Amino acid sequence: MNQHDETYDLLATHTREAAILSSIQELLEWDERTKMPPAGGQHRADQAAHVAGLVHQKQTDPMIGEWLSALADSPLAADPTSDTGAVIRHLQHDYNKKTKLPQTLVEQLTRTAVEGQQVWAAARKANNFAAFEPILEKMVGLKKQEAAALGFEATPYDPLLDDYEPGETTANITCVLADLRDALVPLVQAIAGSAKRPDVSILTRHYPASVQETFGKQAAAAIGFDFSAGRLDATDHPFCCMPGPNDVRLTTRYDEHWFSDCFFSVLHEAGHGIYDQGLPSDQFGLPTGEYVSLGIHESQSRMWENQVGRSRAFWEYFFPVAQKEFPQALSDVTCSNFYGAINDVEPSLIRVEADEVTYNLHILIRFELEKALLEDQLSVADLPGAWNKKYHEFLGVVSPTAADGVLQDVHWSAGLFGYFPTYTLGNLYAAQFFAQANEDLGDLNAQFRRGEFLTLREWLREKIHRHGKRYSAAELAERITGKPLSHEALIGQLSAKYGELYGL
């Protein structure tokens, strides 16, 4: 073995060890949110903090810098999309970011995020933005310091966005999201003005939790989630996690009088889970075994949830199954009425309850506001007014309370600036990939009607999952669809689907 190979091995082993520790964090969190007895919380915090400390130590070990320096001009780094080249490039990128931040700033950010979430929760409960304002002000200031320390050319939003969408630029997504907004607002208005309204009350009938579980698992298995390498449990706020390769855990929650909550959570998390299960497990712990970006991860969950799970073809196969499982609730319902009900579009106040059309407007509002905060175009004091103004403009609704308005999300209190747009990037990528899959694979709807979903899953594995982080999101879009990220596919799909549903 030559010197470069040896150095690379040391680097890779070190990186994998950090990943083993991170995967233990995943298990600690999964257990905390699904199984842990209530009194176990305090010790769990001690365990999580201890492992977080070990991970941090590993990730900031100065040896990483030395190994990377030694490898920078080696043949192993020459091709940035080779196994070794991709690993070296990403580790260098992450190490640079980590070491640019002064320790005191990292500590301040961590402390303020913990405190911020507590203050936010209390302020939201008290419906009092003024109580949250000072710590949000502090957090925005710290995020600007973070951006300055990381360095940027165009806008402080760039290095923050890069944490979640590596390689993406604010300039690019600003254009794409503005195009999306300009097309979405009239579409939402047209739907709101339509006389056709589905009967959503059928979704509030009695759906027994145990049957929801069986039915959800059946659907998740059908679309290709592998239960021999995963499981499904109940929790308060659904999530998907990966305590290890070949160990991917979905969660959902059960409301016996709201069908959609559990079922579409299961499909959504199963979409994340199928991606995790499709990552090359022999590359576990290295960038070549990791997901591309939050936007790409979300594209996988959204595609299975929306493009597949809210399609007419999907329900032409699954509705008879659902009728058998829920005879009391569904025996007098037609597939068409059910399809209409699960695709009800209604401008509303709360992001997490929004439908697939209006959802993106909730995101665009947050993106524009957080970008303005960081670029000093908006003060924290003016945030509530700006929030309400945009809700009125984009969605035609204004929250009577701060709790259901500007205080509804935890993200900013936790310092997550640059995170929101990834939700909508996920929707855009999902639409763009799905359009291409239809071109590549023929009529997917015909397959869905027969209960066949694995062709699409294999296509996603081949085109996206197996590459790990070898290509950026933008590169993937170009490679797979021949086009850059754009609003067109999503708007095309939404217009066609909702045009038919609402007779536009």
Added chain:
Amino acid sequence: MNQHDETYDLLATHTREAAILSSIQELLEWDERTKMPPAGGQHRADQAAHVAGLVHQKQTDPMIGEWLSALADSPLAADPTSDTGAVIRHLQHDYNKKTKLPQTLVEQLTRTAVEGQQVWAAARKANNFAAFEPILEKMVGLKKQEAAALGFEATPYDPLLDDYEPGETTANITCVLADLRDALVPLVQAIAGSAKRPDVSILTRHYPASVQETFGKQAAAAIGFDFSAGRLDATDHPFCCMPGPNDVRLTTRYDEHWFSDCFFSVLHEAGHGIYDQGLPSDQFGLPTGEYVSLGIHESQSRMWENQVGRSRAFWEYFFPVAQKEFPQALSDVTCSNFYGAINDVEPSLIRVEADEVTYNLHILIRFELEKALLEDQLSVADLPGAWNKKYHEFLGVVSPTAADGVLQDVHWSAGLFGYFPTYTLGNLYAAQFFAQANEDLGDLNAQFRRGEFLTLREWLREKIHRHGKRYSAAELAERITGKPLSHEALIGQLSAKYGELYGL
């Protein structure tokens, strides 16, 4: 803070950190045995090995030796039963043992234990002792080396026993266990000769798993297991573990046609769990927050399983509840017949299926044999013959196969010599403590008949649990009962109970 206090703080913090890591091992194992999807095994092994390495590093850190030296003659160590004195004394004891073992021997023991268990499993499956003989020979040799490295005066069995029963001596338990044997053999013979036989077929009727779960939880809660700081799950081989203070997890398994398996597992594990929940959580990670010995831990599980859970009084309260929960199986059964069935005594071949009377003879056979192996009084080649001879002498049965004879237990293949007697020490301590509790608390049976079990639990907390490892098992017995460990209480209780049941 003076120098000694500072040193003690460093030592305690370091020790607690090792315990946090150990508690993560507990969660990894609990998850593996109850929840992990089948494909997750390989990565779980990586996680477990990594954490085991970190724990080992912590536990053998030479700083511990330096801190302990600095504290040895300090006022903090002066009283061996004070908080600090007990901590220093136990840590010194453990550190001495750890550092006396050469690294190569530790590695050989670990490797041979892993290989040994694999070879044992295959040999057992093939019913072939000869296939297991060479590695068992090797293991016995290594255990002798271990004993020599640790040092001993009387017998190499002493330092090995000390791993599980700190402070106990082979000489002492040899006497006590011989007394027990001499009293048990005739009791078992008398029972076997009795014409009275319970109808155990009632326990093989249909007991739905979900109802077994509800009923088991109800009983565990009634005897004082706190489900806000614990839970119950299904597994293959029941165990109890503690991923943290206030987080104690019981497991059981469900056989729908064998009532006793699940129910008495739940009571047994709940007994362990009640002890774990009773340890002082503010002392977590330090000897003052740890259990005394395996024998004392087992005394807690056995007392709730046998002295309480197999008593007539317990079922006078719980049998009507059971009849309500299992109407199909139990509506035509009397409490008395049920009590007889769950207390069926029958000499048999398999230790883990044995009743509370014959169980101890299985243990005594193993204790005498493993002691003889280590003291060079028996060769591994002669083990099968010696095994069968003792089974014939003690229990009047001889296994036709090695698989159900000398190959039935995993312990020796894993290097666990000195472990077996702790099961019977548990039964002896349970009987001795229970007799004392009856003296201290009045007629416990009268309380059990009313479904009251918390008086006994509080007594155990006060007398045993809250002290952690402050006193040795022998010291506890003296403190609580005024007597040393003896066979008398157990033989007294068994003779009275089974005398009545079998009309002796």
